[in-house]
Amino acid sequence: MNIKDLTIKKINEGLKNKKFSASEITKAFFENIKKNDEIIGAYLNLTENLAYSQADQIDIMIAEGKDIGAFSGAPLAIKDNILINGEMATAASKILENYKASYDATVIQKLKKAGAIFLGKTNMDEFAMGASGENSAFKATKNPRDIARVSGGSSSGSAAAVAADMAVAALGSDTGGSIRMPANFCGVVGLKPTYGAVSRFGLIAMASSLDQIGPIAKNVEDAAILFKEICGKDNFDLTSINPLIGEYGDEIINPDFNKIKKLKIGLPKEYFISGLSKETEGAINDVIEKFKNLKIEFCEVSLPHTKYAVPAYYIIVPAEVSANLARFDGIRYAQNNNQQSNLLHTYLKNRGEKFGDEVKRRIILGTFVLSSGYYDAYYAKAQKVRRLIKEDFDKVFDPSADGVDVILTPVSPKPAFKIGEKASDPLQMYLEDIFTSPVNLAGLPAISIPAKTDSLPIGFQLIGKHFREADILGMGRLYENNL
16 A cells, blocks of 8 residues: 555545555554654654554454444554653653653543554654754654755654654644644644643643644644544643534534635735745745635734744743753652762752753743742743733734734745754754744644645645634645645
């Protein structure tokens, strides 16, 4: 079978029509992983026993004539900061090198019930801190489209696995662009849902007010199918919402394209700046022309506080990092071999040796901005800026002021850069988040979709109103259907 052509929908139809078995599909993907992943570095740990067990259950159901769900048989890659009971969960950090999860994340529980097959846990920037996929404590993930270039981060392995046909789809997490950036660099689709649309229970937290689990897939339809399976309220995450209030109906999977064509797209002038590469600018302009040819209405909008998004983001995130990572001391969660003369020295040695440079940098910065005398000057001010950024989006989306329904922007100023090119300059790396971090600060949904290019992958970003994933998914499918 040619796994390059497989999608979630095609796999499910093939199983129902008995063209192949779930075990055969699983075997084909593992064979491709073992053939290619030594070069790419997408996976940290394969979960073969679990995967074949899940596949066997599906095959037994089919043999007994029982109905299987629309998601059954989908072979998925799972970012290594999402817990699967009994499997390794390292968050790509040495401090969790020996940790096995003791329970399932809520999204994993839902996917198990839906009949998903888990192929393995994917590489990432350590504790999801990075935009390139180079900050893993174990190995860098290379871009399947050009192995000399980065795959993007922090969900580097998940995006690379999908791009290299080593999974039909994947789960990642997005705090400031960590799903959309690798999707953009690797030429796949990545959806960052509205904050609260998907439970964070069982996600190893980085910045709790920004983190969100979401899908990475080959196309927008698969991203929608996976999102529909994982969204919804969870009593273990009180920030999650009830999907029954109407936002997540059949339009997520079956969009009304006549309705989608009536949506108005805004182009924020702050996002179309001189720093865009010629390739990115050309690709985005081509996308805009394709939508205009479909009679989609466009207008220019302004998000004036965009320029403050990266500075505010890199105050708020380290502050939350410093609190969330305090629990990782090298004693809890993993085996400790660094017992010192007293507890303080044990903590210092464990954290000093087992946290990477970027993690240490953010813990130190976060502790500083939360410290007495600096809290109001930095953290409190950054939260006020965050509110202004959210208000910018609210004004642009306001229907009473003839606002837009969707915003279209680049994902990144340039295509994937060379491995090592920005590794020694954290500030340059932070600027990669310039187009993605405002979305997280405002809690909005956004999706990265590959534009049609002849060279390196370049994506465009669609940003929607709160809990209106249906709008950006529908617009994305409209684009794909008319390529």
